[in-house]
Amino acid sequence: MPERVTIYDVAAAAGVSTATASKALNDTGRMAVETRDRIRRVARELGFRPNALARSLTSKRSFTVGLLTDDTYGRFTLPVMAGISEGLIDQGVSVFLCTVEDNPELAKVHVDAMLDKQVDGIIATGKRIDKPLPVDLSHLPVPVVYALTVGPGEAVTLVPDDDQGARAAVEHLIAQGRRRIVHVTGPGSFRVVHERAHAYAETLQAAGLAVDDAAILRGSWSERWGHDAVATLWSGKDQPDGIFCGNDQIARGVIDALRERNVDVPRDVSVVGYDNWEIVAEQTRPPLTTIDMNLKELGRQAGLALMRLVNGEAVEKGLWKLPCTLVVRGS
Amino acid sequence: MPERVTIYDVAAAAGVSTATASKALNDTGRMAVETRDRIRRVARELGFRPNALARSLTSKRSFTVGLLTDDTYGRFTLPVMAGISEGLIDQGVSVFLCTVEDNPELAKVHVDAMLDKQVDGIIATGKRIDKPLPVDLSHLPVPVVYALTVGPGEAVTLVPDDDQGARAAVEHLIAQGRRRIVHVTGPGSFRVVHERAHAYAETLQAAGLAVDDAAILRGSWSERWGHDAVATLWSGKDQPDGIFCGNDQIARGVIDALRERNVDVPRDVSVVGYDNWEIVAEQTRPPLTTIDMNLKELGRQAGLALMRLVNGEAVEKGLWKLPCTLVVRGS
DNA sequence: ATGAAAGCGCTAACAG
DNA sequence: CTGTTAGCGCTTTCAT
Numbered sequence: 190m191p192e193r194v195t196i197y198d199v200a201a202a203a204g205v206s207t208a209t210a211s212k213a214l215n216d217t218g219r220m221a222v223e224t225r226d227r228i229r230r231v232a233r234e235l236g237f238r239p240n241a242l243a244r245s246l247t248s249k250r251s252f253t254v255g256l257l258t259d260d261t262y263g264r265f266t267l268p269v270m271a272g273i274s275e276g277l278i279d280q281g282v283s284v285f286l287c288t289v290e291d292n293p294e295l296a297k298v299h300v301d302a303m304l305d306k307q308v309d310g311i312i313a314t315g316k317r318i319d320k321p322l323p324v325d326l327s328h329l330p331v332p333v334v335y336a337l338t339v340g341p342g343e344a345v346t347l348v349p350d351d352d353q354g355a356r357a358a359v360e361h362l363i364a365q366g367r368r369r370i371v372h373v374t375g376p377g378s379f380r381v382v383h384e385r386a387h388a389y390a391e392t393l394q395a396a397g398l399a400v401d402d403a404a405i406l407r408g409s410w411s412e413r414w415g416h417d418a419v420a421t422l423w424s425g426k427d428q429p430d431g432i433f434c435g436n437d438q439i440a441r442g443v444i445d446a447l448r449e450r451n452v453d454v455p456r457d458v459s460v461v462g463y464d465n466w467e468i469v470a471e472q473t474r475p476p477l478t479t480i481d482m483n484l485k486e487l488g489r490q491a492g493l494a495l496m497r498l499v500n501g502e503a504v505e506k507g508l509w510k511l512p513c514t515l516v517v518r519g520s
Numbered sequence: 521m522p523e524r525v526t527i528y529d530v531a532a533a534a535g536v537s538t539a540t541a542s543k544a545l546n547d548t549g550r551m552a553v554e555t556r557d558r559i560r561r562v563a564r565e566l567g568f569r570p571n572a573l574a575r576s577l578t579s580k581r582s583f584t585v586g587l588l589t590d591d592t593y594g595r596f597t598l599p600v601m602a603g604i605s606e607g608l609i610d611q612g613v614s615v616f617l618c619t620v621e622d623n624p625e626l627a628k629v630h631v632d633a634m635l636d637k638q639v640d641g642i643i644a645t646g647k648r649i650d651k652p653l654p655v656d657l658s659h660l661p662v663p664v665v666y667a668l669t670v671g672p673g674e675a676v677t678l679v680p681d682d683d684q685g686a687r688a689a690v691e692h693l694i695a696q697g698r699r700r701i702v703h704v705t706g707p708g709s710f711r712v713v714h715e716r717a718h719a720y721a722e723t724l725q726a727a728g729l730a731v732d733d734a735a736i737l738r739g740s741w742s743e744r745w746g747h748d749a750v751a752t753l754w755s756g757k758d759q760p761d762g763i764f765c766g767n768d769q770i771a772r773g774v775i776d777a778l779r780e781r782n783v784d785v786p787r788d789v790s791v792v793g794y795d796n797w798e799i800v801a802e803q804t805r806p807p808l809t810t811i812d813m814n815l816k817e818l819g820r821q822a823g824l825a826l827m828r829l830v831n832g833e834a835v836e837k838g839l840w841k842l843p844c845t846l847v848v849r850g851s
Numbered sequence: 852a853t854g855a856a857a858g859c860g861c862t863a864a865c866a867g
Numbered sequence: 868c869t870g871t872t873a874g875c876g877c878t879t880t881c882a883t
Binding site: 536537538539540543549550551552555574576577578579580 | 852853854855856858859860861
């Protein structure tokens with residue numbers, strides 16, 4: 190395996206001191222252009238790459254951040270991760286990814302490992318906005334940003350704007366001429382369920398449509414529940430012509446159930462999902478119109494906010510609600 | 521933000537030199553037990569945590585590895601990542617996760633960043649066993665292990681044993697009393713398609729069942745294709761009583777299509793999928809019997825193999841085929 | 852049994 | 868314009 194080239198090698202080869210070499214390579218200090226060029230050329234020829242660890246030791250910056258998540262399955266974490274990575278790569282920042290599940294000890298081990306490795310900051314992310322990670326991150330020697338998970342009030346927390354997202358979904362259904370719109374969603378124990386349901390009701394009201402509490406059906410986040418909800422709805426008399434689902438899996442169950450009843454989507458009923466989980470949304474028949482939470486963008490913003498904090502720049506504390514986007518497909 | 525405590529602080533507070541403090545904390549050297557205990561106690565009281573960067577500078581080990589993947593969606597990468605992390609956490613190793621998509625420049629940037637940060641080794645992983653990452657990892661100053669992606673012949677490469685997995689699937693169908701078993705799989709351009717098809721044919725033959733080339737239907741990796749394949753199969757005369765699918769999505773399409781034709785699964789036809797993608801496999805009706813590639817275990821092994829390489833221990837080079845497991849559900 | 856000193860690779864004051 | 872020196876936090880000979 191090739192030996193690593195140090196700045197001493199470069200300095201020696203260029204016939205200068207390491208200080209000069211350092212300055213030349215970092216474009217700091219002042220020196221003859223030709224010296225600078227020569228040193229740079231030598232460095233390139235030797236394939237010199239500075240040891241980031243050594244650099245960090247003095248600079249107090251490791252250009253490394255930690256991403257902590259309790260989302261084992263990665264449905265939400267991965268887009269966030271991709272956004273962070275993409276947003277920070279040109280600052281030369283790398284990301285430690287740690288999955289902590291619901292295990293406080295494991296979480297502590299990972300946080301300690303990150304701190305020992307001098308991460309510049311930590312991003313905490315999760316699968317539930319209303320559930321904190323199993324570890325207290327509030328008195329760490331580095332800044333912390335929360336994404337898709339609750340942080341303390343004085344922290345920066347990024348979440349998708351559920352209110353706006355749900356509103357966009359319902360407004361779309363109304364724009365399709367739908368008038369009897371129901372909402373099939375997840376368990377009432379999730380805060381997003383309330384927020385989306387609330388936005389749903391308000392949007393109907395604003396459009397002068399009847400708002401009926403019975404039109405909000407709460408169940409699990411599964412296909413099966415979407416299926417069952419349709420069975421319930423179609424056993425009554427007033428069938429809806431628009432269904433806003435709490436997530437794409439429910440929507441998938443709904444669409445499948447409707448097809449089995451020979452109810453045509455979107456002719457007879459329009460369906461809108463939530464999450465834009467492409468693997469689900471693109472495979473429904475017809476493909477699912479849904480709300481995209483723009484998680485990648487959320488990740489990018491989280492990363493950038495963290496770096497601003499790291500750099501001591503001012504960052505507005507509190508809850509950042511990032512806009513969702515309606516993705517229109519065939520349903 | 522709390523100031524970091526250094527070994528100098530500990531040494532000073534304990535009234536010893538840093539050398540002694542270091543020895544006490546690392547359980548090296550020899551000294552009075554009481555001195556050691558006192559130093560340790562002081563360190564604990566002060567909340568001392570050694571700076572891993574400084575330590576790495578001398579030890580030449582960063583206890584950090586890089587995970588490179590082209591699997592944006594993360595379907596395969598995440599379990600592998602979880603396995604690596606889980607397998608290495610008690611050695612104090614952290615993982616940099618980098619998604620490089622198919623972008624050679626991006627890949628190079630990430631690899632360089634990792635090397636600059638002195639990763640002890642790199643694990644390359646991907647979504648296709650027969651496609652290399654868009655970057656050459658063969659002349660790096662650190663060891664590399666490949667998982668779910670092709671590496672050079674002299675490298676360690678871990679893949680699921682497709683032959684054994686497919687065999688297990690078909691044997692299960694035969695054990696269910698199925699005699700007319702077809703194989704609905706993905707595009708012929710994937711190597712796994714050939715391997716699984718080959719194992720399928722061989723297993724039938726070994727059981728004394730007729731092997732027919734027309735019984736292998738190649739298409740895309742989608743639900744839609746599973747659906748279409750059933751349409752094709754049921755338009756002919758000899759309908760199968762067992763279907764081995766190339767992945768779970770195809771299997772899902774197959775099961776849905778069968779239900780639409782009032783063909784009962786598993787009474788009339790047994791279906792086996794591949795991947796054990798729980799989100800799909802558990803939501804089919806009935807839940808899908810499928811093959812699990814044990815990716816988390818594969819990740820763990822990859823991590824352990826890499827660390828053995830890092831430690832200069834002997835590791836058998838070449839292709840490691842790890843066993844798959846049949847997961848029996850309702851189909 | 853303990854400590855002084857050197858050094859890991861790099862950067863930054865400060866001289867020359 | 869360039870080099871000497873000190874130091875980042877820790878480990879490790881080598882003296883004492």
